[in-house]
Amino acid sequence: MDTENKLCNKVEECYHIMGKKWMGLIVHTLMEEPKRFSEIHAFIPDLSKRVLNERMKELEDNGIVLRNVIADRPVRTEYSLTKKGTELGRSLKALEAWADKWL
Amino acid sequence: MDTENKLCNKVEECYHIMGKKWMGLIVHTLMEEPKRFSEIHAFIPDLSKRVLNERMKELEDNGIVLRNVIADRPVRTEYSLTKKGTELGRSLKALEAWADKWL
DNA sequence: TTACTAGGTAACTTTATGTAACCATAATAA
DNA sequence: TTATTATGGTTACATAAAGTTACCTAGTAA
Numbered sequence: 001m002d003t004e005n006k007l008c009n010k011v012e013e014c015y016h017i018m019g020k021k022w023m024g025l026i027v028h029t030l031m032e033e034p035k036r037f038s039e040i041h042a043f044i045p046d047l048s049k050r051v052l053n054e055r056m057k058e059l060e061d062n063g064i065v066l067r068n069v070i071a072d073r074p075v076r077t078e079y080s081l082t083k084k085g086t087e088l089g090r091s092l093k094a095l096e097a098w099a100d101k102w103l
Numbered sequence: 104m105d106t107e108n109k110l111c112n113k114v115e116e117c118y119h120i121m122g123k124k125w126m127g128l129i130v131h132t133l134m135e136e137p138k139r140f141s142e143i144h145a146f147i148p149d150l151s152k153r154v155l156n157e158r159m160k161e162l163e164d165n166g167i168v169l170r171n172v173i174a175d176r177p178v179r180t181e182y183s184l185t186k187k188g189t190e191l192g193r194s195l196k197a198l199e200a201w202a203d204k205w206l
Numbered sequence: 207t208t209a210c211t212a213g214g215t216a217a218c219t220t221t222a223t224g225t226a227a228c229c230a231t232a233a234t235a236a
Numbered sequence: 237t238t239a240t241t242a243t244g245g246t247t248a249c250a251t252a253a254a255g256t257t258a259c260c261t262a263g264t265a266a
Contacts, residue, residue, distance in 0.1 A: 021222095036212080036213085037212070037213050037214080038211090038212060038213075041213095049213080049214070049215090050214090050215080050216095053213080053214060053215085069213095072212095073211095073212090074211055074212040074213075075212065075213065075214090076212065076213080077212080077213060077214090
């Protein structure tokens, strides 16, 4: 009987969220400044609008991103990181530093 | 013209690797000590053998994991993190700390 | 009139992942 | 003898996730 034979729920959950395609890049992209839908899409052109929209909803549901709809015409939507999201982005910098060294 | 209008290849690549399902949990699981195929599977039961095997090959191809086949019967396979993999695991601890605080 | 913009949505195709069965070999159990 | 178990896979098939294309709304520009 090992004392460390089960994964922590929180660890599992964070990898479940961040293990989805494009999630990391989207959060990374929002780190500098809030961006609109089309701006995120311009930064990550291989990510389709359909999935980008799905990911943004997931990030909003997780309290990582805030969606601000600007009632202009055409309607604009601005996405910004919450405090939770900003801290997530900061934690991802360690991974990016690893990438810079090893990839 | 913005100076920061393109994603760095290394950043893209690391999210491409780590953005695959189960990758993070597998690396996490190997952090404590090397493990055999069936041990990893026991830690992450929802991960199928088919995909676990696929992920291990990818990790080996990326130089993150070392596969050691022990010619015993039945044949055993032990997976351990390389230096590159160990440093990856360390960088993921920041993400796990975020999870512990926010999830 | 036609085209363009922004931020989507709907229908459909392709890729990734999940599931169940199977393999080889040797040791062990019935 | 005839199963059964263990290990680390592989194979074929089913389902879920992601990619593609066309379309929507309303206002503006050509």
